[in-house]
Each structure stands twice: as C-alpha cells, then as structure tokens.
Amino acid sequence: MSDVFDVISTIGVVPVIAIDSVEHAVPLADALLAGGLGVAEITFRTEAAADVMARLRDQRPELLLGAGTVLSPDQVKRAMDAGAAFALAPGFDPAVVAAAEAAGLPFAPGIMTPSDISLATARGCRLMKFFPATPAGGPSMLKNINAPFAHLRAKYIPTGGVTLDTMSEWLSLPEIAAVGGTWIAKPEDMRAGDWQAIEAKARAAVARAKELRG
Incomplete structure (x- = not known):
C-alpha cells in the first residue's frame, strides 16, 4: 500500500462526505480538523465535489484529501x-x-464478493473498499470472503452502515485498514451549518479508533 494509505490506516476512520455547496468546504474541513480528524473522502455524488476538493487543496492543505x-x-x-x-x-x-495507476493516484476499488477480490488483487490492488459493508453481511462476511486471499495481506475499508457503535466490530479484524464513516458529516448537518455536531462526531470517531487500536 502507498504511504497515504498507511496514514489512513493509522487514523482508523475516514469520513465519507457528499457535500452540496463549495461554500461549506472550509467550515467542514475546520470542523473535522478541530475534532482531530485530518482526512476526508469527498464523493463524486454531487456536482460540487471537484470544486470542493480544489478549495480544500488551496485553503486547507493540512487535510488529507481523497475522492470517493x-x-x-x-x-x-x-x-x-x-x-x-x-x-x-x-x-x-x-x-x-x-x-489511477497511470496517474500515480493511490486507489482502492470497491469489492463485495470473492470474485471482486480476485479481480482486484490480480490488478495489484491491496487496499479495497468493502461496500455496502453492513447490508453485505458485516464483519463476519468480510472475514469469510477474505479468508482465501489472506496470504496476499490485503486490507479493507468497510463503508456503508458502519456506525460509531459498530466500529469496534470492524477494527478488531486484522484485515481492516480503517472504516468509512458516512455518519460523521451528514448532508443535513452541513445544510444546517451545524459544524459543532460534525466536530463532535469526528472527535468521538477518532477517540473510538484510538481506544480500539491503542
């Protein structure tokens, strides 16, 4: 895995964010950073995504910025x-x-089945997103479908249905690099300008990850 993914593994949690407004970019980053969470995955689920990332690149370069x-x-x-x-x-x-390989961009494709893992690892991928993590069967499912590939030392970021309360179930598995946290910065919180709520959820997630990983 790349150095960037090593950093993500150390943090243990990545907020997965669908953000509608470029004007929310800096307040969002400040809330995450104030909560001790120095990474964010900005998803291409909204038209604003690329502009949000560009603004964060220019104004909050200390935030480890990812595209989802x-x-x-x-x-x-x-x-x-x-x-x-x-x-x-x-x-x-x-x-x-x-x-992504040609561009030199560290990339984690999504998987949900052994066939997906087989295809991804054949292309050299060693970090993958397990999605949708909870509906697909949770930690037990991932542990079992990864078993035939364990010798490849692949790592995963489960996303989809993971919560603060279930983080421990995921992070206790050795194959988990980090969890994806869609609950940390919800669109409704950003629209309401409730940056304190996002900061509090970021702080709680970081604390839980540190508690679980020592």
Whole structure:
C-alpha cells in the first residue's frame, strides 16, 4: 500500500462526505480538523465535489484529501486536478484501476464478493473498499470472503452502515485498514451549518479508533 494509505490506516476512520455547496468546504474541513480528524473522502455524488476538493487543496492543505465514488477515468483525472491524494470507488472497474495507476493516484476499488477480490488483487490492488459493508453481511462476511486471499495481506475499508457503535466490530479484524464513516458529516448537518455536531462526531470517531487500536 502507498504511504497515504498507511496514514489512513493509522487514523482508523475516514469520513465519507457528499457535500452540496463549495461554500461549506472550509467550515467542514475546520470542523473535522478541530475534532482531530485530518482526512476526508469527498464523493463524486454531487456536482460540487471537484470544486470542493480544489478549495480544500488551496485553503486547507493540512487535510488529507481523497475522492470517493470515482466511477470513470475522467473522474480520476478530475480528482487529480482538484488535489486528491487518494481515491476510492464503490465497485471494481479495470479501466478506472488502470487510469489511477497511470496517474500515480493511490486507489482502492470497491469489492463485495470473492470474485471482486480476485479481480482486484490480480490488478495489484491491496487496499479495497468493502461496500455496502453492513447490508453485505458485516464483519463476519468480510472475514469469510477474505479468508482465501489472506496470504496476499490485503486490507479493507468497510463503508456503508458502519456506525460509531459498530466500529469496534470492524477494527478488531486484522484485515481492516480503517472504516468509512458516512455518519460523521451528514448532508443535513452541513445544510444546517451545524459544524459543532460534525466536530463532535469526528472527535468521538477518532477517540473510538484510538481506544480500539491503542
């Protein structure tokens, strides 16, 4: 894995964020940083995503910035141009993996089945997003589908249905690099300008990760 993913593994939690407004970018970053969380995955689920990343690159360079929901080679380029240091996707697309590799962008494709893992590891991927983590069967499911690939020392970021209360179930597994936290910065909190709520959730997530990982 890349140095960027090593940093993410040390942190233990990545907030997964769908942000509607560029004007919310800096207040969001400040809330996360105040809560001790120095990483963010800005998903391409909104039209504002690339502009949000560019603003964070320029105004909050201390935040480790990632792009999420990267579904095409064009989005790989847009993520790089906007300053993303890493990228993730909900599924495995060999064209996107190839584009990220060619661009030198650390990339984690999404997996949900042994076939997905087989395809991703064959392309050299050693960090993958397990999505949707809870609906797909939770920690037990991931532990079992990863078993035939354990010798490859792959790592995973489960995302989708993970909560503060279930973090311990995931982070206790040796194959988990970090959890994806969609609960940390919800769209409704950003629209309401409730940055204190986001800061509090970020702080609680960081504290839980440190508690679990020592």
